[in-house]
Amino acid sequence: YEQIQQHVSESDPSSQVSQVFEKSLQYVKRFSRYKNPDAVRQVRKTLSRYGLAEFELCTLGNLCQDTRGEATALVPSLKSGGRFVGKAGNEKIEKMLTDLSLIKKLE
Structure with missing residues (x-):
């Protein structure tokens, strides 16, 4: 019985969709x-x-980085895109991470 059931589930496309x-x-x-x-x-x-x-x-939303270093390591385009360069850019990244942290704490 188990072999038949396995064969049917392997050959049945709807079963495969269900498994996926x-x-x-x-x-x-x-x-x-x-x-x-x-x-x-x-x-x-x-x-x-x-x-x-x-x-x-x-x-950034899914990985919940704690530090600016983690954020830029996981998303290198933050630095390479020129939008978050220098002291002002670093402060923006820190602000983003702080905002995300607050949302997570208030959940």
């Missing part, structure tokens, strides 16, 4: 940083004010 969906859902739950949808909206809104590219916004 289930694995994806488990992955997302494991790495989910924010439990409240309002917090996610707030993170996006906060980071959008800094003129970030979508990749930068997603990376």
Whole structure:
């Protein structure tokens, strides 16, 4: 019976979609940083004010870096793009991280 069930599930496309969906859902739950949808909206809104590219916004929002060094190591385009260069740029990055930290604490 188990061999037949396994064969049917391997050959049934809807079963494969279900398995992919289930694995994806488990992955997302494991790495989910924010439990409240309002917090996610707030993170996006906060980071959008800094003129970030979508990749930068997603990376910073999801990885929850603690330091400017971590943020620029994980998102090198913050420094290479020229938007966050020098003392003023460093202060903007610090402000972004502080804003994200506050959202996470208030969740």
